[in-house]
Amino acid sequence: MRLSVVIPAYNEASRIQRTLDELTGSAGSAIVCEVIVVDDGSRDGTPERVEAFAAAGPDPARLRVIRSVAHRGKGACVRDGMLAASGEAILMTDADLSAPLSEINKLLPWIDAGYDVVIGSRRMPDSVLDPPQPLRRRMMERTFRALRRRILLPDILDTQCGFKLFTRRAARSVFPDVRTEGFAFDCEALQLARGRGFRIREVGIIWRNDPDSRVRTVRDSLSVLADLWRLRFRRD
Numbered sequence: 001m002r003l004s005v006v007i008p009a010y011n012e013a014s015r016i017q018r019t020l021d022e023l024t025g026s027a028g029s030a031i032v033c034e035v036i037v038v039d040d041g042s043r044d045g046t047p048e049r050v051e052a053f054a055a056a057g058p059d060p061a062r063l064r065v066i067r068s069v070a071h072r073g074k075g076a077c078v079r080d081g082m083l084a085a086s087g088e089a090i091l092m093t094d095a096d097l098s099a100p101l102s103e104i105n106k107l108l109p110w111i112d113a114g115y116d117v118v119i120g121s122r123r124m125p126d127s128v129l130d131p132p133q134p135l136r137r138r139m140m141e142r143t144f145r146a147l148r149r150r151i152l153l154p155d156i157l158d159t160q161c162g163f164k165l166f167t168r169r170a171a172r173s174v175f176p177d178v179r180t181e182g183f184a185f186d187c188e189a190l191q192l193a194r195g196r197g198f199r200i201r202e203v204g205i206i207w208r209n210d211p212d213s214r215v216r217t218v219r220d221s222l223s224v225l226a227d228l229w230r231l232r233f234r235r236d
Contacts, residue, residue: 002090003104003133004087008077010040012095019097020053024063028101035063036068037095038081041071070186075178075185082166090171094162098208103205107165116170116198117190120163124204131207142226150227152187153194156202159186160224165203170198184227191231 005023016037022028023035039047047065049225054063066080089111091104093100099120107118123145132138145157149154153159160183166174174192178185193200 004085006081007100038077073181123157
């Protein structure tokens with residue numbers, strides 16, 4: 001199966017090369033047909049580093065950058081990348097690779113089994129958090145998750161994990177209509193996928209907490225909850 005990988009990136013110059021090394025190395029090259037980095041108006045030279053990495057590699061066409069002049073948000077980046085990808089299956093993953101690329105082997109069999117969207121989860125019984133997030137952040141996320149499940153997608157334990165796999169058919173159906181540009185885009189995409197009859201599977205994965213996360217726990221959680229309330233009453 002041809003696999004595209006979409007990476008939303010904002011000021012990731014300090015770690016993007018390590019991520020690209022893993023995605024295009026010997027193991028990654030056997031799985032991934034293309035990597036698309038969608039830059040969200042970075043000010044630290046992130047897109048230039050990606051372009052330099054591609055130019056120095058053996059197959060520059062496998063790695064490309066989509067640039068945004070303004071800082072729009074993670075949802076806007078993922079939408080653009082998903083619609084530009086050409087693989088039969090399209091993986092969205094965070095720039096820090098908190099979920100190792102090898103975890104794709106837990107998701108792909110479910111695509112073969114007929115599912116359209118397979119989402120990595122940090123909350124399944126077989127999920128492994130190594131290392132886990134700090135206690136304060138875990139408590140905040142537990143509260144957020146309880147509220148989110150009352151508003152939207154009550155049967156999904158972890159909508160916010162940045163490791164999701166879509167078939168190209170599902171991605172092309174869902175992402176043109178994803179309007180949320182912030183962190184609630186995951187929920188909107190899953191809501192649209194379910195409403196259009198696509199089969200969704202949640203799978204436990206290994207997750208490594210990155211202390212340099214771009215998520216601002218309190219502020220971003222409040223913003224996501226506001227977006228979720230709007231999505232709950234969406235009619236189209």
